Amino acid sequence: MATEYAKDQPPGFTNRIERVAIVGASGSIGRYIATELVRTGKHTITGLTRFKGKKELPEGVIPSYIDYDDESTLVKALQGQQFLVITMSVMAPPDTQSKLIRAAAEAGVPYVMPNAYGSDFTNDALAKETGRGNVIRKTLQEIEATNVCSWIALVCGFWYEFSMARGAECFGFDMQRKHLTLIDNGDTKINVSTWDQCGRAVAALLNLKELPDSPGDTSPTVSTWKNRPLYIASFTISQKDMFESLKKVTGDKDEEWTIEHEKSHDRYVRGQERLQKENNKLGYVQMLYTRQFYPNGDGNFGEKHGLANDALGLPPEDLDECTKRAKEMVESGYAYH
Known part of the structure; x- marks a missing residue:
């Protein structure tokens, strides 16, 4: 054209x-x-x-x-x-x-x-x-x-505060129960905004x-x-990066949280089964999010394509401030449809 x-x-x-x-x-x-x-x-x-x-x-x-x-x-x-x-x-x-x-x-x-x-x-x-x-x-x-x-x-x-606050099917965090499921080792970085x-x-x-x-x-x-x-993206971060930010915001220590690990493929398949057997919409959410955390870099589109942040003049953001907003959403009883 x-x-x-x-x-x-x-x-x-x-x-x-x-x-x-x-x-x-x-x-x-x-x-x-x-x-x-x-x-x-x-x-x-x-x-x-x-x-x-x-x-x-x-x-x-x-x-x-x-x-x-x-x-x-x-x-x-x-x-x-x-x-x-x-x-x-x-x-x-x-x-x-x-x-x-x-x-x-x-x-x-x-x-x-x-x-x-x-x-x-x-x-x-x-x-x-x-x-x-x-x-x-x-x-x-x-x-x-x-x-x-x-x-x-x-x-x-994924939308950062929304995903942190929505529940464990997203980024693996259940803030109310202080439970975290790390996908693989929790080191895979993805783009979020x-x-x-x-x-x-x-x-x-x-x-x-x-x-x-x-x-x-x-x-x-x-x-x-x-x-x-x-x-575009606000951050390129892993689950461990998110957890470090959350601990800064809450003052929590590792020992106050229950931390488990699950292989990315296993978690994806389990989401499929939840969706197919139970018609559970959260099963699809689990599939969708887990697939971005596959360690092949699929969730880091910025690495592959580059970001337009500079071309648009977008400002850097403070991860801890954004995590604080997510925490406040949970405390206020935020619930998606």
Whole structure:
């Protein structure tokens, strides 16, 4: 595909993203993306929300009420938008994203950031063995098939505080029981991100020029990641790194914790069995997370592809501060659906 330049665009073209629509702006990651975009003061942010939605949108986000069973409401909400960010709960009906993609194409939205947050879907083995990657690939093909929209997928690894607080199936930590299961030796490093960093990444991306000015312009632009993954991370860390941080935050000693070891493949298979025999959704969570900790480096996409942190000007973060937030989530009784 030939590179597009701002100098070749028709009169009236403004080389920036000004109008952004977000699905799930009141949700887990959507709220952080919306808040960071509003904070820049450079965009008009529209939050697509159901007529009977119960959650309040972040301040500065303009509501546009939709009905997923009436495509005309989706198209109307997306008219004039330049970028659509989709963030959805895992509980959303499977065809919801497809409805949004069709509406975005009809409304002429140039860019879609699909619900593809997490592991590296370009990794064939990882895509197959988690099941998640192939779902994402199908969505990206659907976007490209519109011949109207292009995609940019934010690959951010697991969300750190969320995963620490959610339970033992994720990073192996049960904070309330002070029980830790180390996968293999607990030394495998993976990429993880905070919700804050994800929000900053999207805001930084959309603050860039949309297109390079001319062939001599090598600065990063939104189009740099057109139909490509955008790899970012807060930390590249192991379970042992997480545990050291948690001990700093809590003041705990090793002897206060029960620490067990489980081979990565065995843990993955046990998750499969939980899912298949018990239809236990946590079995899938265990599979998904464990697979990233295989000692072959699949969970460290930054090592393989490089990260866009520097290109986007993302700040370094304090691991202990993030661990403290996870601890506070547990203490407040945080529970995912």
